[in-house]
Amino acid sequence: MPAPPPLPASASAPRAGARAAGTWLAAAAVALLALFPVLVARPYPLHMGVVLFLAVLEAAAWNLVGGIAGQYSVGHAVYFGAGAYAAVMLLERLGIAPWWGIWAAALCAVLLGLVVGTITLRLRGPYFVLASIAAAEVARLAVLHFRAFTHGAQGFVVAEPPVLRLPGLSLTFDGKRPFYYLTLALAVLAVAVNRAVLRSRLGYQLLAVREDQDAAHSLGIRLSLVKNQALAISAALTGVAGAVFAGYSRFIDPDTVFSLTDVSVPMVLYCLAGGAGTVEGPVVGALLLVPVSEALRNPRGLVSLGLLPAGSGVVGFVERHLSQAHQLVYGVLLVLIVLFAPEGVAGLLRRLLRRSRARPRPAPPPA
Amino acid sequence: MALLEIRHLSKFFGGLAANADVSFSVERGTIVGLVGPNGAGKTTLFDCVTGFHRPDRGEVRFRGIRINGLSPARVCRLGLARTWQKVRPLARLSVLDNVVVGALTRTRRVEAARDLAREELRVVGLSDRAGVAAGTLPVGERKKLELARALATGPELLLVDEVLGGLNPTESEEVVEVLLALRASGLTLLVIEHDMRAIMRISDRVVVLDSGEKLAEGTPAEVVEDREVVAAYLGEP
Amino acid sequence: MRSWAGVPAPAGRGETGMILFLQSLLSGVLMGGVYALVGIGLTLVFGVMRIVNFAHGELVMLGMYLAWFLFTRLGWDPYLSLVVVAPALFLWGALLQAAVVGRALHALPENQMLLTIGLGLAMSNAAMLAFTADYRILTTSYSSSGLQVLGLSVSEPMLAAFLVAVGVTAGLYLFLLRTDTGRAIRATAQDREAAQLMGIDVRRMSLVAFGLGAALAGTAGALVSPTYYIYPQVGGAFTLKAFVIVVLGGMGSVVGATLGGLLVGVTESLAAVYVASDLKELVVYSLFLLVLVARPSGLLGKARA
Numbered sequence A: 001m002p003a004p005p006p007l008p009a010s011a012s013a014p015r016a017g018a019r020a021a022g023t024w025l026a027a028a029a030v031a032l033l034a035l036f037p038v039l040v041a042r043p044y045p046l047h048m049g050v051v052l053f054l055a056v057l058e059a060a061a062w063n064l065v066g067g068i069a070g071q072y073s074v075g076h077a078v079y080f081g082a083g084a085y086a087a088v089m090l091l092e093r094l095g096i097a098p099w100w101g102i103w104a105a106a107l108c109a110v111l112l113g114l115v116v117g118t119i120t121l122r123l124r125g126p127y128f129v130l131a132s133i134a135a136a137e138v139a140r141l142a143v144l145h146f147r148a149f150t151h152g153a154q155g156f157v158v159a160e161p162p163v164l165r166l167p168g169l170s171l172t173f174d175g176k177r178p179f180y181y182l183t184l185a186l187a188v189l190a191v192a193v194n195r196a197v198l199r200s201r202l203g204y205q206l207l208a209v210r211e212d213q214d215a216a217h218s219l220g221i222r223l224s225l226v227k228n229q230a231l232a233i234s235a236a237l238t239g240v241a242g243a244v245f246a247g248y249s250r251f252i253d254p255d256t257v258f259s260l261t262d263v264s265v266p267m268v269l270y271c272l273a274g275g276a277g278t279v280e281g282p283v284v285g286a287l288l289l290v291p292v293s294e295a296l297r298n299p300r301g302l303v304s305l306g307l308l309p310a311g312s313g314v315v316g317f318v319e320r321h322l323s324q325a326h327q328l329v330y331g332v333l334l335v336l337i338v339l340f341a342p343e344g345v346a347g348l349l350r351r352l353l354r355r356s357r358a359r360p361r362p363a364p365p366p367a
Numbered sequence B: 001m002a003l004l005e006i007r008h009l010s011k012f013f014g015g016l017a018a019n020a021d022v023s024f025s026v027e028r029g030t031i032v033g034l035v036g037p038n039g040a041g042k043t044t045l046f047d048c049v050t051g052f053h054r055p056d057r058g059e060v061r062f063r064g065i066r067i068n069g070l071s072p073a074r075v076c077r078l079g080l081a082r083t084w085q086k087v088r089p090l091a092r093l094s095v096l097d098n099v100v101v102g103a104l105t106r107t108r109r110v111e112a113a114r115d116l117a118r119e120e121l122r123v124v125g126l127s128d129r130a131g132v133a134a135g136t137l138p139v140g141e142r143k144k145l146e147l148a149r150a151l152a153t154g155p156e157l158l159l160v161d162e163v164l165g166g167l168n169p170t171e172s173e174e175v176v177e178v179l180l181a182l183r184a185s186g187l188t189l190l191v192i193e194h195d196m197r198a199i200m201r202i203s204d205r206v207v208v209l210d211s212g213e214k215l216a217e218g219t220p221a222e223v224v225e226d227r228e229v230v231a232a233y234l235g236e237p
Numbered sequence C: 001m002r003s004w005a006g007v008p009a010p011a012g013r014g015e016t017g018m019i020l021f022l023q024s025l026l027s028g029v030l031m032g033g034v035y036a037l038v039g040i041g042l043t044l045v046f047g048v049m050r051i052v053n054f055a056h057g058e059l060v061m062l063g064m065y066l067a068w069f070l071f072t073r074l075g076w077d078p079y080l081s082l083v084v085v086a087p088a089l090f091l092w093g094a095l096l097q098a099a100v101v102g103r104a105l106h107a108l109p110e111n112q113m114l115l116t117i118g119l120g121l122a123m124s125n126a127a128m129l130a131f132t133a134d135y136r137i138l139t140t141s142y143s144s145s146g147l148q149v150l151g152l153s154v155s156e157p158m159l160a161a162f163l164v165a166v167g168v169t170a171g172l173y174l175f176l177l178r179t180d181t182g183r184a185i186r187a188t189a190q191d192r193e194a195a196q197l198m199g200i201d202v203r204r205m206s207l208v209a210f211g212l213g214a215a216l217a218g219t220a221g222a223l224v225s226p227t228y229y230i231y232p233q234v235g236g237a238f239t240l241k242a243f244v245i246v247v248l249g250g251m252g253s254v255v256g257a258t259l260g261g262l263l264v265g266v267t268e269s270l271a272a273v274y275v276a277s278d279l280k281e282l283v284v285y286s287l288f289l290l291v292l293v294a295r296p297s298g299l300l301g302k303a304r305a
Helices: A016-039 A043-068 A077-094 A098-120 A125-145 A177-199 A201-211 A213-218 A223-249 A260-274 A281-297 A299-304 A313-321 A325-340 A344-357 B042-050 B072-078 B095-103 B110-124 B139-152 B169-184 B196-202 B220-225 B227-232 C014-049 C056-074 C078-099 C109-131 C156-178 C180-190 C192-197 C202-224 C232-249 C254-274 C277-294
Strands: A164-166 A169-171 B004-013 B016-026 B031-035 B057-062 B080-082 B157-161 B188-192 B205-210 B213-218 C146-149 C152-155
Touching: A016 A043, A016 A177, A043 A177, A043 A201, A043 A223, A043 A260, A043 A281, A043 A299, A077 A098, A077 A125, A077 A223, A077 A260, A098 A125, A098 A223, A098 C277, A125 A260, A125 C109, A125 C232, A125 C277, A177 A201, A177 A223, A177 A281, A201 A213, A201 A223, A201 B095, A201 B110, A213 A223, A213 B072, A260 A281, A260 A325, A260 A344, A260 C109, A281 A299, A281 A325, A281 A344, A299 A313, A325 C109, B004 B042, B016 B042, B016 B057, B031 B042, B031 B196, B042 B072, B042 B080, B042 B157, B042 B188, B072 B080, B080 B139, B095 B110, B095 B139, B110 B139, B110 B169, B139 B157, B139 B169, B169 B188, B169 B196, B196 B220, B205 B220, B213 B220, B213 B227, B220 B227, C014 C056, C014 C152, C014 C156, C014 C180, C014 C202, C014 C232, C014 C254, C056 C078, C056 C109, C056 C202, C056 C232, C078 C156, C078 C202, C109 C232, C146 C156, C152 C156, C156 C180, C156 C202, C156 C254, C180 C192, C180 C202, C192 C202, C202 C232, C232 C254, C232 C277, C254 C277
Parallel strands: B016 B213, B031 B188, B031 B205, B080 B157, B157 B188
Antiparallel strands: A164 A169, B004 B016, B004 B057, B205 B213, C146 C152
């Protein structure tokens, strides 16, 4: 197989000036997003926010293993589902509030990640992809089967989270606003984790593993160790996403939270579309694709946003014919991205920017 | 005690002996050349020494420690680094970052690693290419990068696999100078090469392999005279 | 006595126990013959093109729908409709290869896999849009009849499917061993560059291989259509099982896929009886993961992927 086309130098250490500007921009964006619910109190935009931030969280989680370490897991739903079920079952059966449930979900997902990682991370290429899909399927089938424990195909209806009492304040989790802030915070956390990892020793080593595993090995990098580290962090974040999803949508069942097409694939797709292995990739990808899939799944939302006139024929048409079409769109997009933009939108833009900035390179100094 | 001792090393693939009962040593501070026709088992030997293959028989001792059967990462961290016959740049990383990866085996701090990396780039003469994506480099620079990256891990012994292949005379000369400078600074090298003039020039001792077996061993002058070696195939001058 | 999954275990030892075992073994073999077709299709594609086709199960699904369509609209028996299904899927596979998959030859292997996953998603959801998610069934006159063979009862459609599958497999072996194209395909699978140097048109071989793989998958789909629920997402399980088969038998090995298919069929059948019917696939996948732990390149595979 010929080598992939090289990306611009150093995906891992951008120049200091660009870095600082990027950080200020991101901080400003986050501040604006935090102000948004104060200005706009309608539920649907807040719902879109939650969906979007969850998507960023998941994509950023996958990015650690898939984008940076180059291990394309297509079975990350196993951590999502494990986190969801862990949090929900702790709430329903032991009365443990979601505030602790989320931590338990993360822990559960990490432990599961270590098990799955031990089995799968020593595998190369298609074997790894396959094993990751098989692991998620095993989890889904197991949860379906052990009805007494997990309610099987019926799923869990999640009770409203109890009031969180902290010294000086108590938070109720009704309505969308608290979830908006929670998911925003988690999305920011996940992106920050990506940034931190990319600059760290672990990040360099993961990138090396991604580029050439044998070379990395010969340079003293312990393959299992670093891959499992990435997977542990990734699994924890994904598990938390699952737990929050459970609390927000108030209903989980195995086919939803362990789904290949609705959980595992979108995580990969968002990351790839934005640019796998970069900090901004997961964000860009989610920003581009979530609105599309939401519009297809829920065209009435477009009406409530004022983008479509009420009673528009488009709504009816989409509802009748295209309600499941978001998966079709995912499929087509995957094909198009691989064929025409494998480095994602971020990579495409970078290529275009470089071309517009091109100037002749100075001749190398004499030997 | 020699820095590297290979004793009765044998490696079989199916019924074929890629290495058959090979024994020799590499003394500290010297350059040992490893030569022989294609298919003689030279790279397989490297793979056995660095942990990419497990020898079927025999043992390898580095600083007195038995290293056959250890993982490549462990071998590297013990102080034994290698370059690859078919260069393996970390294509989408910059030249500097490639070397930083190596340096991070020596130190845990990224800033310190970057300083070490810049130093190694200076040693091989790639300082002005630090920001370039490694995958875009021409072959000569890729080979230098490979050297710098392996050096960054801070080895006591460096295994060099056909680093001169595909280089023009100027580049060849540059790399040979680097190898000599490395020896002068106290590094030990085991060098696989087809370029016999270079081998004659830099090696303190030469080991000749043919069809998996050690054919001869001695100083460059001795080996060149050895009838069996001459008969087998000495490689291009 | 209850088995650990809470399902009543088979009624103990002696003759009844033996008969039950042989029964499930036999139905496992019958299903395994059809699985083998699916696995061979996948392994051919990998062998020739070094591409891992995650949309393979969707090709099976298309075969099922096509057989159902021909049955409900034209009254054609599924085994006879093979005459149409196989060539149709062959053409479709060749088209996919020419238009999409063949353009991704220079992409990273991981991205190639994602491309085929995308194709699979597109196909299954196109089927959903066209046929809705309703389960379809294809009931022939013999769909639920059984035969007695050596004291064991055998489902007639499954027996017929198995026999046809054996015939197709035999035909395929003949094709690969005796015809020029077949030999060219094997040469390309062994060493693509050498084959090119020998004058073999490797692009044409890729078209043939992908078409053949699709035809085999579609055939398998048509063969099981009298006994399966037909719905757009049915391909997923076939893809995963096909992979298990191919990995067990060694990527690129037709013989390995044949044996692997039988192994998976038997395992699944025995698991359905002795563990729990809704855990049968879980058992197959779990065993598969265990095999990968012990032998990362499968039971019969070579050391390199």
